[in-house]
Amino acid sequence: MLPPTVSKLLALILIAQSSLALPSAQEWQEFSDSLSGRLHKALPLSAPCFPVVNGEKSTINPEECSVIQSNYTVADFRSVRAPAYMFTQWETCQRTEEKCLLDPTDPSNPLAYTVPCQQGYVSEYYVAVSGPGDVQKSFLFSAKTGIHLSIKSSGHDYKGRSGSKGSLNLWVNQYRPAKYDLLYIPNFIPEGGERPYAHAITMGAGVPFEDLYKFADENNLTAVGGYASTISPNQHLAFVDVRPSIFIQGGGHSILSPVFGLGVDRVLQFKIVTPDGIYRVANSFQNSDLFWALRGGGGSTFGVVLESTFLVEPRMTLQVASMSFTRTSTNYQPFLRLLVDESYKWGTEGWGGHMGPTNLINVNPLLTLEEATESLKNVSEYVTAQNGSVVIEELPSWEVFFTKYVTTAEASVGVENTLMGRLISTDLFTSKSGKTTLTKTMIQMIQQYAINPYIVVGTPFLFNGTANATSVTPAWRKALWQLGGHTGWQFNATVSQIRTQYEIASNIAQLMRDITPGSGAYLNEADLYETNHEGMHMDWESFWGPNYPALLAIKKKYDPHSLLDCWQCVGWKGAQDVRYDCYLP
Ligand SMILES: Cc1cc2nc3c(=O)[nH]c(=O)nc-3n(C[C@H](O)[C@H](O)[C@H](O)COP(=O)(O)OP(=O)(O)OC[C@H]3O[C@@H](n4cnc5c(N)ncnc54)[C@H](O)[C@@H]3O)c2cc1C
Ligand SMILES: *[C@@H]1O[C@H](CO)[C@@H](O)[C@H](O)[C@H]1NC(C)=O
Ligand SMILES: *[C@@H]1O[C@H](CO)[C@@H](O)[C@H](O)[C@H]1NC(C)=O
Ligand SMILES: *[C@@H]1O[C@H](CO)[C@@H](O)[C@H](O)[C@H]1NC(C)=O
Ligand SMILES: *[C@@H]1O[C@H](CO)[C@@H](O)[C@H](O)[C@H]1NC(C)=O
Ligand SMILES: *[C@@H]1O[C@H](CO)[C@@H](O)[C@H](O)[C@H]1NC(C)=O
Ligand SMILES: *[C@@H]1O[C@H](CO)[C@@H](O)[C@H](O)[C@H]1NC(C)=O
Ligand SMILES: *[C@@H]1O[C@H](CO)[C@@H](O)[C@H](O)[C@H]1NC(C)=O
16 A cells, blocks of 8 residues: 655655666566556557567557457447547557558558557557556556556547556556445535535446436436537547546536536546545545636646546436538628628527538527527528538437437548637627628638538526636637647558648638637647647646646646646646657647
8 A cells, every 4th residue: 555645755766757667677667566456557459469569579460450450440449448549540650650550441451560569659558447557556556657648538638648658557447446436415415515416426437428318317317418420421429438537627518618617617526546645535625726727727747637526417308400411602701691691699698519511419408499499590591592401309308319310320440530610709790790701611611621610509698607617718608619620641641741730620620810819719620730729828738728827837847847748638747758759840
């Protein structure tokens, strides 16, 4: 057993962490012994298919390779494997082209095997975290040996923050507290508090959304969480595998957020091991500064979260609208204009949804079916005139909605994919010139870059949040949409082809910034190369706005030696750090 605090010890033994350190064989052995078999070595997911792995001749394993080939683009398969990521550029070292990938369009394509399999970005060692002790030992090991740490749950991160070349990976994906996976607590009182919250669910960091939604429904409850829709053809879905405990830390938007708030608005308590080695409860009454930081500061920054508790709602009836039509060279333009024109009114009525140039899926927990039908009249008439399909219906629960519209549409992962996004200020929707500007920008995305605008109506538009209760940028609360778009490339793309796609994403992000000065971006779904374009004095203004200095102070308090660091995270070491050697500069 470790002492309750390792912070003093850490301070004494911490060695310089600026370069890539390698523990000795003996240090690895001792560490492994202390973890009773939970330290594992990892090769890249597709290694069994390759004749040469990490420079050495290897024996192809036809059975294992065939399982990998047939499940290469299956989210359920990837999300429970430590070396697998949803977006496969994060298994590769993009700068050096070291990789071990298959062709996702045809996983048996022999072209993939003509290059040697290399470890790339994938951690050689990971700890299958089974409790706070494993995390405490890992922080200590990192401090002692200088090896970098990374934390991974299900690997949906768009920005490579759940891995790092040469790091020891803390894999929390399977973690459930000993006594329960999910726990419904009526009248939940945060530890140290007094006021009870009518309905709350506590869950381990390894529990996926799919299980949460089902569990909530079985208890006649609604969990407010996210998903991605099939709206754009290059949008790859795999949301049900995302871990709610992770999603919450960066913001967490849902199409129910307009009425019920963001994930950060609904969390009541975290249990977390901070890098000083202490297992803490963070809520409004204990470690309240840390709690505030975890409500928007982002993952992999303040510690390893092992449990979270958040508010849930009673089961609710939803009005659901699903519309789509076939695109012609021009018919998407008036549709986009209609979405822009109607969005402010829809916002005041409680609609959330995902929309694109030729389709939408919107939900509303406040209106009746009649009101919902009337509210969407203009847009349904337009879609009908395009010979498109219009369904507006009342469904008895989120679970029924999710099963009908989302689960059935789950598409593949295992591809190279990136995105950009921006919070679109409400004031753009209230003036004629604002509406015209926004519509033009979306049309430009399509015409100049062939990228579909992906509109998330998931800001806390009607939600009455408490001032400064969360650390997300306040821009969330002055915005009506999160506007984004996805792009990708082939598994065998060259560095310059990859760079081109990142540049396109950044160019589009800049178009969006130009029309929304002073707004912000969602740190989980923003341009990989987000800039502090407004020229404010502080870094990462777009993710946290005026909250950044307080977040940085809290980072320094709980992680004084920067044992955790990730791309564009609070207090990060910067792109020059050895941790980011695989990102394209
Ligand atoms: C298809 C798809 C749909 C999405 N839809 C939505 C949506 O509807 N709404 C929304 O808000 N977001 C959405 N996202 C973004 C998503 O919420 C984030 O990518 C999320 O953080 C990924 O969670 P994960 O479990 O896969 O985490 P990972 O990718 O494993 O990790 C994400 C980050 O959290 C860190 N981390 C992981 N575990 C822990 C832990 N226990 N403690 C501390 N840090 C940790 C990692 O180091 C990394 O920095 C979507 C993403 C995808 C790919
Ligand atoms: C992998 O693919 C095989 C063959 O298609 C299938 O039977 C199996 O269930 C898949 N495994 C997982 C974990 O998805
Ligand atoms: C859920 O509600 C139904 C209908 O009111 C009721 O029969 C059932 O017992 C409830 N289930 C739980 C777990 O509360
Ligand atoms: C918001 O709360 C945090 C954490 O308690 C604190 O550090 C910060 O100064 C507060 N910000 C404002 C503007 O009050
Ligand atoms: C439909 O559009 C017209 C013209 O812009 C507008 O006046 C009207 O309020 C809209 N109807 C609804 C139901 O939103
Ligand atoms: C819709 O279908 C009708 C009947 O087939 C056809 O006349 C009309 O041109 C179509 N309209 C559009 C916009 O495709
Ligand atoms: C927010 O507060 C206002 C004023 O108190 C109230 O009318 C409204 O219903 C609240 N909104 C929600 C979504 O609870
Ligand atoms: C990638 O592979 C495809 C065939 O699968 C081929 O058409 C394409 O030219 C290759 N691209 C590069 C950059 O080699």
